[in-house]
Amino acid sequence: MPGQRNPWDIPEWHAIGRETALVRHLIGSGVTALGRANYADKKGEYYTAFFGLSVGLERLAKLILVADYVISNSGQMPEERVVRRFGHKLVELMQAANGVVEKYNLNLGYKRPTTAISQQIVECLDAFADASRGRYANFASLGDPNLGQEEAIRKWWDGVAELILKEHYYGKAVQQKVEKRARVAHVEMSPFTIVLHTNETGDMMQDVLSASIRAGQTDIVQRYGRYYALTVVRWLAEVLSEISRAASFKHGADAFYGAWEHLQTYTVDDSFLKTRKIWPLT
Secondary structure (H helix, E strand, O other): OOOOOOHHHOHHHHHHHHHHHHHHHHHHHHHHHHOOOOOOOOOHHHHHHHHHHHHHHHHHHHHHHHHHHHHHOOOOOOOHHHHHOOOOOHHHHHHHHHHHHHHHOOOOOOOOOOOHHHHHHHHHHHHHHOOOOOOOHHHHHHHOHHHHHHOHHHHHHHHHHHHHHHHHOOOOHHHHHHHHHHHHHHHHHHHHOOOOEEOOOOOEEOOHHHHHHHHHHHHHHHHHHHHHHHHHHHHHHHHHHHHHHHHHHHOOOHHHOOHHHHHHHHOOOHHHHHHOOOOOOO
């Protein structure tokens, strides 16, 4: 049972509730945008995805560390300076969250994803959170064009997308289908169509064939990029849910009472993660 106080009378309970609600929708906007982003008319969706996911996952991990702090300090909430010391590096925060799982031997239904794709997603988001390498790379490259190699969309495609294509596209039936359709489109449309696009890695596409093939590849990357990102979210969401319950029911930390309800939308099985395009679920 929770402590004796009514959560509605506890300012910290409201603060935790606001933060978990923020995390819920930051991540939701991020994974939704990830499933829409493409090289043509929705390149900006990549940045929406990177902002939402990098900030949302960082704050979600920090909520886990705050709950751990409260349990370890007899219900005392951390001061702001303590939270600041958690840092902003997503890779390190993920490791710290995993440490909480091991510390309390949490019984999770969904384990930490360890695929090369999920790890690369975290690393790309970690790089994006670094101002000079990610969020402000476009401005930084104005004075030093060589910094364009650090551009977030390029890093995502070279790092995450190529791994997804290797796993789910190259050498598969879907590749044959995409390329056959692209050849037909090229024959039928080239006589009266001009193509001038820059793809995610900065290469020019000036014919129907290459643009059509990239469109088919993008569909695969959208679907599986969203899925693998959601597996990371799901793991952290379940960790927060379990540690919040422990803090509330076992340690009398009423501020965390019900915090898990905000993240339940992400603790669903793969059939949802692979098919639902709009997040959070309602």
